[in-house]
Amino acid sequence: QKEVEQDPGPLSVPEGAIVSLNCTYSNSAFQYFMWYRQYSRKGPELLMYTYSSGNKEDGRFTAQVDKSSKYISLFIRDSQPSDSATYLCAMMGGSEKLVFGKGTKLTVNP
Amino acid sequence: DTGVSQNPRHKITKRGQNVTFRCDPISEHNRLYWYRQTLGQGPEFLTYFQNEAQLEKSRLLSDRFSAERPKGSFSTLEIQRTEQGDSAMYLCASSLAYTEGMGDTQYFGPGTRLTVL
Numbered sequence: 001q002k003e004v005e006q007d008p009g010p011l012s013v014p015e016g017a018i019v020s021l022n023c024t025y026s027n028s029a030f031q032y033f034m035w036y037r038q039y040s041r042k043g044p045e046l047l048m049y050t051y052s053s054g055n056k057e058d059g060r061f062t063a064q065v066d067k068s069s070k071y072i073s074l075f076i077r078d079s080q081p082s083d084s085a086t087y088l089c090a091m092m093g094g095s096e097k098l099v100f101g102k103g104t105k106l107t108v109n110p
Numbered sequence: 111d112t113g114v115s116q117n118p119r120h121k122i123t124k125r126g127q128n129v130t131f132r133c134d135p136i137s138e139h140n141r142l143y144w145y146r147q148t149l150g151q152g153p154e155f156l157t158y159f160q161n162e163a164q165l166e167k168s169r170l171l172s173d174r175f176s177a178e179r180p181k182g183s184f185s186t187l188e189i190q191r192t193e194q195g196d197s198a199m200y201l202c203a204s205s206l207a208y209t210e211g212m213g214d215t216q217y218f219g220p221g222t223r224l225t226v227l
Contacts, residue, residue, distance in 0.1 A: 004152075006152070008150065032214070034215075036218075041199075041221075041223070042220055042221070043114075043116075043201055043218040043219050043220045043221045044153065044201070044218045045218070046215065046216075046217060046218075049215055088152050088153075090152070092214060095166070096141070096143075096158055096165070096166065096207075096214055097143070097155035097158065097166065097168075098143075098145075098153070098155065098203075098216060099155070100152030100153050100154070101152050102150065102151055102152050103150075103151075103152050
């Protein structure tokens, strides 16, 4: 079992839809949870950062962490074609390295 | 531009050749990381430096790979005797350790795409 599991999709939604992305993990030491967005052939760009359990909102993006279930989510409201990218969850704890999921490829259709 | 920069952006080489990549971190950042990403996968950790000290190396980092960060500024990643399996995107990230309440937020560069023929 990999430390971080993420459904690679692909996920295709119409413009304006609410998108839900999620990851599960097995390592209880993870304390810091991030979501990165990666456009094709580019480096990952940090979208959201959450420490421990709870919710965090930034514009159209909401990140949720449920440590009891070892489950994290990213919600995108009013999705736009420019949101089309691969979304990577990443986690850290007990070590300085980030552990990434495989990424979910999202396409938002106009 | 004050972000992480990497050079070259693309490198094509023949099997058996040596290659070297460079990463320039965000100027005030004291930590620098190298990751490798293959198609359809998330980045995988290779190694990281705090200032000039290399503090952790992944088992993925075979003895053909070496990384340096002289003077705690830019870093180089060298791959000797390249193999076709080394073809990947090599990503560099930097962070400012001990930022209060922020853990270790890593900012990535654009990557160097290596193709080994």
